[in-house]
Amino acid sequence: MIWPFSPGNSVIRTVAGLGEIQARFKVEHAGFTLDVDVHLPGRGVSALFGHSGSGKTSCLRCFAGLDQPAEGYLQVNGELWQDSAQGIFVPAHKRAVGYVFQDANLFAHLSVLGNLQFGLKRIPTAQRRIALEQAVELLGIGHLLQRLPGKLSGGEQQRVGIARALLTSPRLLLLDEPLASLDLKRKKEVLPYLERLHAELEIPIVYVSHSPDEVARLADHLVLLEDGKVSASGPLKETLLRADLPFVFEDDAEAVIDAQVLAHDHAYGLLAVQLPGSAISLQLPHGPLPLGQSVRIKIKARDVSLSLQRAEDSSVLNLLPARVIDWIEVAEQAHVLVRIQVAGEQLIARITRYSFDRLNIQRDQSLWAQVKSVSLLSIA
Secondary structure: OEOOOOHHHOOOEEOOOOOEEEEEEEEEEOOEEEEEEEEEEOOOEEEEEOOOOOOHHHHHHHHHOOOOOOEEEEEEOOEEEEEHHHOEEOOHHHOOEEEEOOOOOOOOOOOHHHHHHHHHHOOOHHHOOOOHHHHHHHHOOHHHOOOOHHHOOHHHHHHHHHHHHHOOOOOEEEEEOOOOOOOHHHHHHHHHHHHHHHHHOOOOEEEEEOOHHHHHHHOOEEEEEEOOEEEEEEEHHHHHOOOOOHHHHOOOOEEEEEEEEEEEEOOOOEEEEEOOOOOOEEEEEOOOOOOOOEEEEEEEHHHEEEEOOOOOOOOOOEEEEEEEEEEEEOOOOOEEEEEEEEOOEEEEEEEEHHHHHHHOOOOOOEEEEEEOOOEEEEEO
16 A cells, blocks of 8 residues: 655644654544554664554554544654644655555556556655665566566565555555465565565664564564553563563563674584674574674574583583573463573573572572574574
8 A cells, every 4th residue: 555645735744853753542442442652763673563453453554644543643753743632633645654464455457567656656756765776676576577466476466565665755664464464485585575674774664463483583673562552662672581571471482682694514504693792602503694794593482491510512502601680480380481691682591490499590690501492583
C-alpha cells in the first residue's frame, strides 16, 4: 500500500525531537483497548512483537493514519503528524509512509516496472530521495522488471512491494508481518534484503512480527505488546534479558550479541567471531565470511551450562570466562535462569535447581560458561 505525499498540501508541522519517534495512541474497540506510549529510535528497525490479538496491527494502523485514535500523538523525526490535544491529524494519504502488508497487493495488470513507476510518479522529482535504480538494486529485482506479478513467487512479490513502497520516499516504513504468508524457503529469500534496508537506509522501520527469530535477526529496538498495552520497550539486547518479561521464562529465552568475523577454519568448517572490545571469540559451524565482517549471533539459554573450572577435555567448543550477575527462579519448574556477563555482553544459562545449589551460585562469582551452540542470525 502506498500513498502520495505532497508537502504543499499537508498540515505537517516541525517540532522538537529530531532523531526519534514519539507515539501515544488510545483506541477503543469492542472488547479491546489499545493504549500505548512509546519512544522509538529515529533510525533502524523497531519491532512490535506479541501474540495474535496483542494489538500489533492496530498500533501500526495508527502510525499510518488509517485509524484515528480519540487520544493520540505522533511525531516522526521532528514532524508532527498527530496531536489530539491540538486538534492535529494528518490523514493517511498526506503522511510520508510506506506500508507493506502480508500480501504485496501489486497491480496485476502492470509489470514489475509499471508497479514501481506507479509509486515513483506520485512523488515530485525534486522530492524524491530514493531513485528507481537504487530500489531495484537494494531488493535485487532487476531481472524481474518486465514480468507480471502473476509470474512471480511470493518472495519476489514481497520484494517488489517493498521496493514500490520505498519509491514513495517515505519518512517511515511500516512492515506488517511481511513474511507471514511465505514458506520457509521464501522467507530465507527475503530476509537478506530486509537486512540490507536496515544497513543501508536512514529510513526508520516499524516491523510487526510474532516470530522471535525474525525479531532477533532484524530489530534494534523491541516493543512487547500484551492485550493492547506495552509490557516493555527498549534496545533489543537489553529487553530480551529482562527478568520481568514472560518470554524470559520460556524455553526459547536467548541472548543476541553483535560480533566480528575473526577467522575461518576450512578443515572443520568453523567460523570464529570475536566479541566486541575483547579478545574472547566464539566458534560456530558456518561457511567463510570476510574478515572483520559485522555479524549478529544468537545464544539460547538452554545451550549454556556453567562450570566452576575450565573443562580441559570437552566436546563443547566455546568455553568462556564469565561473572554471575543475578538469577531468576522459574516458578513450578526445576530450573533456574542465571544471567552472566562475558566480555561486557550478557548471556542467560538455563540450569537445574540441583546444579544451581551444587555449584553454590553467588552474585559476582567467577566461573566458566560452556556454550554448546551458537547461531548466526545476520550479516551487517
